[in-house]
Amino acid sequence: MSMRNWVPGIALGAAVAGAAMAADMPNLGKPIDPKDIAPWDISIMPDGTGLPPGSGTPAQGAPIFAQKCAMCHGENGKGGIAAPVTNFAPKASLDGGKSIGNFWPYATTVFDFIRRAMPYNKPHSLTDQEVYALTAYVLRLNNLIGENDVIDAKTLPNVKMPNRDNFIIRFPERI
Amino acid sequence: MGRRVKPQSQEPEVVAGNGLLHRRALLGQGLIFAGAVGSGLGAATGAAAEPLHEGPWSLNVGAPIAAYQTPSRFEAHVVRTLDNPNNVPRNSRARTPHHLLKGIITPNGLHFTICHGGVPDIDPAQHRLVIHGLVKRPLVYTVEALDRYPMVSRIGFVECGGNSAPLFSNEPIQANVQALHGLASCSEWTGVMLSTLLEEAGIDPKAKWMIAEGADSPHLSRSVPVAKALDDAMVAMYQNGERIQPGQGYPMRLWLPGYEGNMNVKFLRRIKLTEEPQMSYYESRTYSQILPNGKAYRFYFLQGVKSFISSPSPGLKLKEPGYYEITGVAWSGTGRIAKVMVSADGGKSWGEAALQTPVLPKAFTRFRMPWRWNGEPAILQSRAWDEGGNAQPTRAQFVALRGQTSKPPAVTDFPSQHFNAITSWAVNAQGEVRHVYA
Numbered sequence: 001m002s003m004r005n006w007v008p009g010i011a012l013g014a015a016v017a018g019a020a021m022a023a024d025m026p027n028l029g030k031p032i033d034p035k036d037i038a039p040w041d042i043s044i045m046p047d048g049t050g051l052p053p054g055s056g057t058p059a060q061g062a063p064i065f066a067q068k069c070a071m072c073h074g075e076n077g078k079g080g081i082a083a084p085v086t087n088f089a090p091k092a093s094l095d096g097g098k099s100i101g102n103f104w105p106y107a108t109t110v111f112d113f114i115r116r117a118m119p120y121n122k123p124h125s126l127t128d129q130e131v132y133a134l135t136a137y138v139l140r141l142n143n144l145i146g147e148n149d150v151i152d153a154k155t156l157p158n159v160k161m162p163n164r165d166n167f168i169i170r171f172p173e174r175i
Numbered sequence: 176m177g178r179r180v181k182p183q184s185q186e187p188e189v190v191a192g193n194g195l196l197h198r199r200a201l202l203g204q205g206l207i208f209a210g211a212v213g214s215g216l217g218a219a220t221g222a223a224a225e226p227l228h229e230g231p232w233s234l235n236v237g238a239p240i241a242a243y244q245t246p247s248r249f250e251a252h253v254v255r256t257l258d259n260p261n262n263v264p265r266n267s268r269a270r271t272p273h274h275l276l277k278g279i280i281t282p283n284g285l286h287f288t289i290c291h292g293g294v295p296d297i298d299p300a301q302h303r304l305v306i307h308g309l310v311k312r313p314l315v316y317t318v319e320a321l322d323r324y325p326m327v328s329r330i331g332f333v334e335c336g337g338n339s340a341p342l343f344s345n346e347p348i349q350a351n352v353q354a355l356h357g358l359a360s361c362s363e364w365t366g367v368m369l370s371t372l373l374e375e376a377g378i379d380p381k382a383k384w385m386i387a388e389g390a391d392s393p394h395l396s397r398s399v400p401v402a403k404a405l406d407d408a409m410v411a412m413y414q415n416g417e418r419i420q421p422g423q424g425y426p427m428r429l430w431l432p433g434y435e436g437n438m439n440v441k442f443l444r445r446i447k448l449t450e451e452p453q454m455s456y457y458e459s460r461t462y463s464q465i466l467p468n469g470k471a472y473r474f475y476f477l478q479g480v481k482s483f484i485s486s487p488s489p490g491l492k493l494k495e496p497g498y499y500e501i502t503g504v505a506w507s508g509t510g511r512i513a514k515v516m517v518s519a520d521g522g523k524s525w526g527e528a529a530l531q532t533p534v535l536p537k538a539f540t541r542f543r544m545p546w547r548w549n550g551e552p553a554i555l556q557s558r559a560w561d562e563g564g565n566a567q568p569t570r571a572q573f574v575a576l577r578g579q580t581s582k583p584p585a586v587t588d589f590p591s592q593h594f595n596a597i598t599s600w601a602v603n604a605q606g607e608v609r610h611v612y613a
Contacts, residue, residue, distance in 0.1 A: 025374065026324050026375075028316065029320065029372065031312055032313050034307065037307050037313060040388075040445055042388075043388070043449075043453050045449070045451060045453060046454045091469065092465055094465060094467075094578050094590040095580050095581055096588075103460060106454045109456055109459050116396070117394060117456070120265075120292065123292065166469065166470045167472070167473040168466075168473065169474050170475040171475070172474075174402065174403065175383065175384075175400045
């Protein structure tokens with residue numbers, strides 16, 4: 001098939017391309033088993049889908065934070081060369097102050113972000129157990145859980161986030 | 176709209192206050208400006224010319240040709256500004272010097288860049304793109320395989336959702352157009368339509384979202400409606416004809432024409448189809464915009480219609496009264512630019528600017544407006560409309576809805592995002608240009 005024949009097919013859009021599927025498409029992607037994708041499949045959903053086994057408490061997270069996070073986020077998360085992770089402002093405004101406690105709508109995002117992106121200088125290096133412990137510690141710093149609460153795949157999605165209902169979808173017609 | 180002054184013979188028609196001329200004056204009719212010189216406004220340029228001489232470059236053999244050429248050493252000032260040159264552990268940004276550019280295509284070395292964990296050094300032979308989740312056949316692609324796919328080229332902008340954020344300041348921040356609007360650029364992007372790859376994988380009808388993720392150190396991820404993926408999303412691999420720059424996502428990026436820059440995930444390595452959005456850090460926290468009533472916008476996909484004057488602008492001093500071309504860029508995430516109006520009197524009167532072709536959807540459009548500056552204070556503004564009927568708001572209209580800071584932030588701060596109101600430049604009698612609110 002010549003390249004000349006490809007281009008109109010693309011321009012006509014997904015429906016035509018879908019109908020033309022098997023034979024007319026390059027089909028140069030290799031099938032991959034979901035278990036082989038697992039090491040990359042790190043998305044945690046707001047309902048907890050994707051959370052791995054394990055658990056942690058604020059007390060377990062405190063020493064890990066001191067060792068691996070405080071160099072940027074400051075002692076006890078009060079801020080340093082990186083932003084504070086405490087509930088450092090009563091409410092967020094255009095002058096700043098977005099915190100996990102006063103702004104983030106889902107606690108699952110804390111686990112997801114720590115695991116994929118932190119520590120900044122060695123991302124994706126923490127064990128799931130360490131990520132749970134740090135998540136618990138950070139949620140405690142934001143007064144979102146109690147001192148002895150255990151964070152795991154069941155409890156994390158249920159952490160009550162005070163600002164959850166304060167969002168407006170800007171372009172709902174585009175979803 | 177603009178008050179019209181009857182033109183004198185052979186002189187360009189004045190279409191709005193403070194010397195804005197009809198865009199017809201741009202058509203290369205030398206006669207028109209001969210008339211202007213005759214009226215005394217061109218006095219300096221009419222002075223006796225200096226004697227001509229041979230420069231050393233005309234009397235000596237030049238340098239060997241470079242394998243990959245770079246601009247003349249006399250253009251060494253035409254560079255991006257860096258807000259984290261030492262790569263300390265935080266985001267780093269490079270801004271486009273719009274005041275020194277004249278086209279609609281941003282040269283690759285000057286395209287704005289934001290990285291959240293430095294610029295990754297990705298070996299294309301080892302890079303993979305995985306498509307999985309709510310699909311019939313999870314698939315993995317190599318760069319080599321994608322390079323054999325039918326490709327599409329399209330010119331379009333990418334704009335950071337936080338571009339122009341300094342204009343949320345309650346007082347005008349004195350900075351140039353690069354610092355204020357430098358997080359937007361425009362390129363020709365070439366790649367594979369994402370719909371092609373999704374069709375190969377076979378979309379489960381339950382899929383309403385896709386999570387796009389990069390191979391950079393923060394594994395940056397954003398949720399994108401499948402509707403956009405099937406509309407005009409591209410897995411872009413080439414930028415202005417050559418492989419995408421590392422700062423733009425080498426070896427491949429998601430390109431969502433017209434949508435918030437951060438959603439255009441760079442170093443794209445994974446697409447997961449889902450029923451619900453992930454509520455990643457960047458969508459649920461960073462790119463949720465606080466409103467004056469305490470609520471916040473979420474999923475502000477579209478970049479609104481916008482324009483700014485790139486010349487004259489702060490730092491570009493007008494040397495003397497006389498003729499100048501006011502020029503800048505306009506764009507909209509909705510479609511084509513339909514019209515750009517320019518004012519030289521702070522919005523009291525307006526004249527329609529000439530739009531340089533091509534005028535493409537979701538792309539920079541250059542506008543030009545001839546102007547004869549009389550040497551007195553002037554306030555220059557541009558205002559754009561898109562083909563969807565959206566008008567660029569005045570700053571007062573915009574701030575009434577979206578708010579502003581209570582005290583001026585640092586010019587590098589991001590009080591909020593998606594600022595698209597009118598920018599105003601004040602020219603004083605000395606020809607110096609300052610950022611003002613008007």
